[in-house]
Amino acid sequence: MTDLDERLQRLVSRRRALQGAGGLALAGLAGGLLAGCGSDSGGDGGGSTTIAAWHEHPELRRPIEELLTAFHAAHPSISVDMSYKPADQYEALLQTALVGGAAPDALGFLGAARFRQGLRYATPVGAKVDPSRLTLVAKAATVNDGKVWGVPLASFTVGLFYNRAIFAEHGLEPPKSWGELMTVARTLQDKGVTPFSMPAQDMIIPFFFYMLAVTAILGETTVEDLATGRRKLTEPELVRAAQLMIDCQPYYNKGFAAVPYVEGKALFAQGRAAMIIGGTEDYAGYIDVNPKADVGVIGFPSPDGALQSTVSGNDIIYTINKKSPHKQQTAEFVAWLASDEAQQIVANRIGVPVVRGVTPTGAGDRNRVEREFIAAGNPAGIVWLESDALIGCFGVAQRSAGIFTGSLDAAGFAEAMQRAIVVSS
Amino acid sequence: MGVEATAQPTGLVRARVAGFARRRFALWLLLPALVLTLGFYVLPTVGSYWLAFFDWDGLGPVGGFVGLDNFSRLLHDDSFLAAALHNVWIFVVLLVATNTVSLGLAMLIDRKFALRNVYRAIIFLPYVLSPLAIGFIWQVLLSPSIGILNPALDAVGLGGLQREWLADPGTALWVVIAALAWQWNALATVVFLAGLQSVPGELRDAARIDGARPARVLRDVTLPFLAPAFTTVNVLLAVFAFRAFDLVYVLTGPLGAPDGETLVMGTAVYTTAFPTGQFSSGASFSYAVAQGIFLTAVLGLAAFALLAFLGRREKRVL
Numbered sequence: 001m002t003d004l005d006e007r008l009q010r011l012v013s014r015r016r017a018l019q020g021a022g023g024l025a026l027a028g029l030a031g032g033l034l035a036g037c038g039s040d041s042g043g044d045g046g047g048s049t050t051i052a053a054w055h056e057h058p059e060l061r062r063p064i065e066e067l068l069t070a071f072h073a074a075h076p077s078i079s080v081d082m083s084y085k086p087a088d089q090y091e092a093l094l095q096t097a098l099v100g101g102a103a104p105d106a107l108g109f110l111g112a113a114r115f116r117q118g119l120r121y122a123t124p125v126g127a128k129v130d131p132s133r134l135t136l137v138a139k140a141a142t143v144n145d146g147k148v149w150g151v152p153l154a155s156f157t158v159g160l161f162y163n164r165a166i167f168a169e170h171g172l173e174p175p176k177s178w179g180e181l182m183t184v185a186r187t188l189q190d191k192g193v194t195p196f197s198m199p200a201q202d203m204i205i206p207f208f209f210y211m212l213a214v215t216a217i218l219g220e221t222t223v224e225d226l227a228t229g230r231r232k233l234t235e236p237e238l239v240r241a242a243q244l245m246i247d248c249q250p251y252y253n254k255g256f257a258a259v260p261y262v263e264g265k266a267l268f269a270q271g272r273a274a275m276i277i278g279g280t281e282d283y284a285g286y287i288d289v290n291p292k293a294d295v296g297v298i299g300f301p302s303p304d305g306a307l308q309s310t311v312s313g314n315d316i317i318y319t320i321n322k323k324s325p326h327k328q329q330t331a332e333f334v335a336w337l338a339s340d341e342a343q344q345i346v347a348n349r350i351g352v353p354v355v356r357g358v359t360p361t362g363a364g365d366r367n368r369v370e371r372e373f374i375a376a377g378n379p380a381g382i383v384w385l386e387s388d389a390l391i392g393c394f395g396v397a398q399r400s401a402g403i404f405t406g407s408l409d410a411a412g413f414a415e416a417m418q419r420a421i422v423v424s425s
Numbered sequence: 426m427g428v429e430a431t432a433q434p435t436g437l438v439r440a441r442v443a444g445f446a447r448r449r450f451a452l453w454l455l456l457p458a459l460v461l462t463l464g465f466y467v468l469p470t471v472g473s474y475w476l477a478f479f480d481w482d483g484l485g486p487v488g489g490f491v492g493l494d495n496f497s498r499l500l501h502d503d504s505f506l507a508a509a510l511h512n513v514w515i516f517v518v519l520l521v522a523t524n525t526v527s528l529g530l531a532m533l534i535d536r537k538f539a540l541r542n543v544y545r546a547i548i549f550l551p552y553v554l555s556p557l558a559i560g561f562i563w564q565v566l567l568s569p570s571i572g573i574l575n576p577a578l579d580a581v582g583l584g585g586l587q588r589e590w591l592a593d594p595g596t597a598l599w600v601v602i603a604a605l606a607w608q609w610n611a612l613a614t615v616v617f618l619a620g621l622q623s624v625p626g627e628l629r630d631a632a633r634i635d636g637a638r639p640a641r642v643l644r645d646v647t648l649p650f651l652a653p654a655f656t657t658v659n660v661l662l663a664v665f666a667f668r669a670f671d672l673v674y675v676l677t678g679p680l681g682a683p684d685g686e687t688l689v690m691g692t693a694v695y696t697t698a699f700p701t702g703q704f705s706s707g708a709s710f711s712y713a714v715a716q717g718i719f720l721t722a723v724l725g726l727a728a729f730a731l732l733a734f735l736g737r738r739e740k741r742v743l
Contacts, residue, residue, distance in 0.1 A: 201678040255569025257683035258591035267570060395700060399504060401684035405594050 049329045050079045052104035054094065055153075056316060058084035063349035070345060071336055078329045080106070105324040106333055108153075108316040112141035112386040115150060115317040122319040123327060124149050128335035136220065137312040137382050138354035142319075150319030151337040154351030157373045158208050158279040158383065159310040160301075161286075165294045166193055166274045174298045177305030178244060185251040188274050195251035197273035199264025200404055206245060207397040208277045208311070210417075211384055212300035213241035216309040220379035227389035229423035233414045240303060242410035242417075245403060257404050269293045280352050283369050297369055299376035310376050313383035315351055389422045396420040476714045483698060483710035495715035505716060508681065508688040509723065511598060515689070516666035516727070518602050523613045523662055524655070530610070531617035545618070552611035560675025563604045567591050591677060594686045601673055601687045608672060609665055613658045620654025621647065649742040656735040663727040667720065670695065690720045 055064060061084055068080045083104070085093050091110060097103040098121050107122060109115040124147040131143045135155065142150045162174055170191055175181040185195035200206050215222045217238060218231060225231040231238070253259060253273050268276040269289035278286075278297075286293045299308025318337060320330045336342055343353040347360040352373060359374055360367035384390035400416050402408030408416070477495050480488030499505055534545050551559060566574050567590040575587040590600050624647055632642045670691030673681070679696045681688025698713035 201682040202680060253570065255589035255592035258589070258597065258677060259568075259570065260678055263568075263570060272570070398680055398700075399685070401680065401682065405684045405686075407684060 048077055048079070049326050050081050051106060051324070051326050051330050051333060052081050052083065053106035053318065053333070054083050054085050054090070054104050054108055056085055056087040056090035056108070056110060058086065060350060063345065066349065067342060067345050070341060071333060074336065074341065075329075075332055078332055080333055101323060103321050103323070105321050105326050105330040106318045107321045108318050109150075110316055112314055112317070113388060113391055115141055115314075115319070116388065118319070119144070119149060121322060122149055123322040125151065125320065125331055125334050128331065129338045133355045133357075134338065135312070135354050135356055136380060137314060137386065140223075140382055141314050141317060141386060150317045151334050152314040152317045152354045153337060154315045154346045155312050155354050156280045156315060157310045157312045157352050157377065157380070158212065158277065159297045159299055159373055159376050160212070160275060161268065161278040161282070161295050161297050162275045163268070163271055163273075163294065164296045166271060174296070175301055176308065177301050178303045180305065181301055182247065185248060185275075189251055194253050194267075194273040195275060196248060196253065197264045197268040197276040198248075198252035198256045199259040199261045199267075200252075200257045200401060201260040203398040203401055204261050205264060205277050206401075206404075207394055208279075209245055209300075210241055210397065210413075211311055211393075212277065212309055213244050214238055215311055215379065215381035216300050216302035216307050217241060218381075219307065219309075220381055222379075223382045223384060223387045223390060226384075226421055227387055227424055233418040233421070234411070239410050239414045242403065242413040245413075246410055249404065257401065265289070268295075280370060280373055283366060287365075295369065297372045297376055299378060307378055308376060309379050309381055310373060311381045311383045312352065312377070313386050314354070389424060390420075392420040392422065393417050473714055474718060476711045477718055479711050481709075481711040488711075491711070495709075495712045496719070498712060499715055499719055504685055504688065505690070505693050507685060508690050508693040509719075511681075511687065511689050512667050512669065512723075514598065515602055515605060515669060516663060519606055519609055519662055519666055520659065522606050523609065523658060526606075527610050527613035527658070528617050528651075530614045531621055534614070535618055535621045545615075548614050549611045551608045552615070554608075556608065556671040557675050559604060559608050560672045563600070563676055564591075567600060592683050594683055597677060597683055597687045601676055604672055604676060605666070605669060609662065613662070616654050616658050616661075617651065620651045624650040652735070652739040652742050656732065656739055659735060660728050660731050663731055664724060667724040667727060690716065690723075694720060 064082060068082060072079055091114070094103065094107070094109075098107075098118070103121065107118060109118045126148075129148040129151060131139055131148050134142070134148075134151075137155050138152050141152065142148055160174075166172075166188070167174065170187065170193070172184055172187060173180075175184045188195040198205055198209070214233065217240070218225055222231075226233065233239075233241075253264070253267055256264070259267075264273075264276065265278070265282060265285055266289050267273045268278070269286035271290070271293070277300075283295070286295060299310050301308055318334045320327055320334055324330050338355055340355065340358060343355045343358040344361065347353040347358050347370065348362050348367065352370065353359075360370045384393050396416050396419070400408055400413050403410070403413045476487065478490060478492060480491050482488075530548060534541060534548065554562075564572075566572055569575075569589050569592060572590075574590070578584060578586050588596050590596050628646050628650075629642055632646050637645070668691055669689050673687060673689050674692055674695070677683075677687040679692050681692055694713050694716045697716060698710050
């Protein structure tokens, strides 16, 4: 199934979800009595308790069940009944359940922005989670007024993928500075290889390209600097990030402005382009297209090569439903998600871990790529979409494809992006 | 006389009663369809219009009353106005193409020749295909990665004509219009063909016997009889051109790549209500509803104006 199919399905599904909100609310009320509140043979006081939780990726059922089995082994008196909802309906279902009072004990919000919006339904996890152990991206999303309000199951990281076979064939090393990036691109093009896959029809990849370039200049505090207005994207030093997108244009795939995301990924996976901006979750897609794809990942270089940046965001973030009759047990579960034991399973089977010091231990290319992602982030910045102040930049980037057609120059692009930032005082 | 006077009104009453009973029976038969249409289409659509006067992102509680703000925003939204202009372009180009190319094709396949029905089927095929399938066909034809048009041009020595058809701001909208025209031509040709077959052959024969040249026969006999077909085709064309969505979405994406050059009102409404990608935020469902109302109004205006104009013309020529 292509991204396009998924989007069309999302349209239909979401419409149905919205139109059926009333019905869902009623169903949710009824269902909540059965599932939302879990079952209890001992209440908060002891005995065996089953708490309810939802997840938005049915395809991850196996590794998540493995995780839940490990949790049950560590906490024999608590079981987690995980219900898998289709990703395209997840938010509408959760919203309806929250409004109808039928939400599960462990509330799972998709990403930091939704998590912050949902805090009014939550209660803090307590002192069981040491915030200093959380990665920057997990901490930024879940720690509020010194309290930990939730724990992400995993995170995702975005960096610069390169085709190892193509680079080896032409005796090239992954670039460490913008100068090297241009040299590598030129060399590849001279040898008849398309240097970059840059699908720009939906502007998703260009937005991440720009975000990575800015983060490589500003470092780990990029989001904070921009959100507080300490730095502005219109500063000449940062306009260079937009200019880099323009300068690289001769090295993008043919007709890139009309190529959708999914096709751009396929081009890279098939070895028809040597580099692409991609995330941890994209790797499975490359292998799906071409099981023999031999790819590696590096951080996006800074202009002078001093830094190589990645950006990370949170997957589903779990917190405690303040209306749950099993708050104590749910707190145990949510806090356990931040344990080394849980995060090791996450690292090996699900995504990027959210506590420091945990890396995938298994063999195989998937874990090698994930280890490369973890090693690549210097700085490991935060995806702008995690920030309420910067989240609007994506929509503006989507309307700023003029940077590739000449109707917008680098300064104009940077200005448009800066206007999208809601600077806090 | 007296008997007649009483019998006539009684017959009239009977006839009226019978007519009413027939009409009532017909209304009963129509009722299920009417209820379904009203309940699942008209009422939900019209019932959502009030949202245009409020602030609502599509999820969660409806925000405050904003009056006409969403409509005012629409009139200052360059991107949406550009999309509306693209719809106008599509309509104008298709209007010309329909009344020339489709009509010409209909006349060709109205003649008797071998394999005529095969040609008719081929011409009608695009209308049977899903717009999504048509979009993918054109993508396969024009894609810079897998397209076959550029290699074909190169193979026949016309390499100089190669373009990045869908990525070039100068050609992208024309490609979209061509794809829409290909799809639309199917229906238009068939409607014209049906119209042509309703022209009495003896009238044309009589005109020819009277010495009229083919062009004269066309102008004075055939075209007047085609007036109802012109009305049908052009009114439906207005609807088709202004509500274009699925084919455009598949060809150039929800943002109307490149750089909004192929954005149409349908995709603009969709993108406003359902921003692209899992990372998006800032959906404005209420603004999308306002855009939808505008689109409906434009479409309705165009269709009714054409209907009034062509309807009058029909009465004049027939």
